[in-house]
Amino acid sequence: MDKTRRVEINRSVQHPKYKKYISRRTVCHVHDETNESQIGDLVEIIESAPVSKLKRWSLVRVIEKSTEVDLVALRAARKEAEQAEAAGAGVASEDSSSDSSSADAGNGGDA
Secondary structure, three states, X not given: OOOXXXXXXXXXXXXXXXXXXXXXXXXXXXXXXXOOOOOOOEEEEEEOOOOOOOOXXXXXXEEEXXXXXXXXXXXXXXXXXXXXXXXXXXXXXXXXXXXXXXXXXXXXXXX
């Protein structure tokens, strides 16, 4: 969704009977007018008037940009580069192999 971010607020609460700490999360759908936030960013949000069915929050600012690397995108880009390199090298090697085979055939016919 364009201009929409899903912000998770994680917290630990103690179970009333068993006294074990349990992870809970609250999900807020946030309106990001300028699309300045990305996955993994630490953001500040403020409650606002409803913008849509789910959006009741607005983005104030991005506190800290994410330093995480998208490994899937990185691997896909590397694979594309390798395939392009192999395709370029494959064409060059086919040209050189056909030249050398014709030269060998020419030498073999003369002898």
